[in-house]
Amino acid sequence: MTRVVVVDDQTLVRHGIRSLLEITEVAVVGEADDGRAALNVIAATEPDVVLLDLRMPRFDGIWTLARLRERGIDVPVLVLTTFDDDTLVLDALRAGARGYLLKDVTLEQLTRAVHTLAEGGTLIAPSITDRLLRAIRSGPSPVGPDAPPVQSLTERELEVLRLVAAGYGNREISEALFLAEGTVKNHVSMILLRLGARDRTNAVLRALHEGLLG
Structure with missing residues (x-):
């Protein structure tokens, strides 16, 4: 319980x-x-x-x-x-x-x-996630001096991020980590929010810039 x-x-x-x-x-x-x-x-x-x-x-x-x-x-x-x-x-x-x-x-x-x-x-909540992501996409570049501060990622989020960086889609990530595809989507959304990234590509660029991928 x-x-x-x-x-x-x-x-x-x-x-x-x-x-x-x-x-x-x-x-x-x-x-x-x-x-x-x-x-x-x-x-x-x-x-x-x-x-x-x-x-x-x-x-x-x-x-x-x-x-x-x-x-x-x-x-x-x-x-x-x-x-x-x-x-x-x-x-x-x-x-x-x-x-x-x-x-x-x-x-x-x-x-x-x-x-x-x-x-x-x-x-x-999906409605909140969608609104925040829209705001992030219209904001400053995710890499450079004007980028918003990076927030800490959980170990699971880092696992998902590494697979995103390797080019995996949500379904492939779900199979690799034995997670539901909806759970992977939630992780990806949270990663974008924590990194202040507009999309998956920018998230990877930000992660590389910040040394999150080793």
């Missing part, structure tokens, strides 16, 4: 998520109402995934992601929020979030996302 911690300042939301997840193969092993409390709960329970709200008083979601990174706590974080502002999404991804969903998702979509992150994957 996948174990999660729910971090949200609204008690009713936390209890609602817990009640819904209790009928699935996901167990809520801890709750917190802000980032500082979350750090203590995460350290005590060592969950497989953290469900994190962004807008909280005192210590918000971005603060929490930054502290987790500083402390070397590599727990997958799924942002679950009502806000789909592009700046917030990018800030969360840059701070280390591996997933981003809005609170209007179905229980099936939420549990699928939790399991995906627990297995080392990444997942962002």
